């Protein structure tokens with residue numbers, strides 16, 4: 001049966017976008033190219049991260065926050081790597097801290113986006129099931145959702161020998177030992193009701209290094225934050241050994257896919 005009028009292309013009432021901060025230097029990884037541009041299995045880390053977000057059918061827009069002077073290069077990179085047809089992308093230059101970079105990404109969101117994921121480019125291998133679980137929890141009504149895992153190591157709070165810089169060899173007094181079973185190591189993508197995340201970024205000033213955790217900013221608003229199960233492959237590439245692990249995960253995937 002044919003219809004008399006064409007079906008209008010209505011924007012989805014709950015369009016989901018992923019903001020990917022990728023503007024960091026990667027100081028802890030050592031000297032070289034900015035971390036998000038380093039290759040894993042021959043493909044730049046940020047391309048893996050973009051694909052990981054685009055793998056979710058719900059994600060129809062990716063906002064990539066590039067190193068401040070690298071937006072053109074990043075745009076070229078993404079142009080050269082196929083994304084699903086449903087996925088639009090925008091590249092914006094980032095800031096001096098992760099908090100500023102995320103804020104610049106949020107500023108680039110179109111009006112019809114109501115659910116926002118924030119995902120570190122430095123977590124290139126997060127499985128799509130984790131992405132979907134976060135989105136589903138936000139759509140079910142949680143204003144902020146964080147994937148997280150229990151800790152393997154016991155954690156101690158110390159009085160740092162030099163604030164921020166652990167100096168090798170200098171003993172640091174222990175202040176307390178939180179009960180490990182109550183702790184979670186948080187990952188990304190973190191998922192948010194857009195208005196809640198924007199309010200958090202408007203109300204929390206950038207202080208020093210800035211906030212490294214978007215959900216923490218929402219907590220400071222007093223809004224509820226929930227944790228859903230994370231995934232061990234959503235680890236952050238931070239130090240050189242993490243590159244070894246990432247290459248091993250990719251090799252295992254290739255073997256399993258029969259490549």
Ligand code: CTP
Nearest residue numbers: 021022023024025026027028096097101121122
């Ligand atoms: N990030 C960003 N803008 C910054 C700093 C960090 O977009 N000014 C991004 C990084 O690119 C990364 C994510 O935030 O994808 C998580 O940060 P982190 O793992 O700390 O990466 P870097 O800051 O690049 O690494 P380092 O702290 O070792 O320099």
Ligand code: MG
Nearest residue numbers: 024025026098
């Ligand atoms: Mg950093």
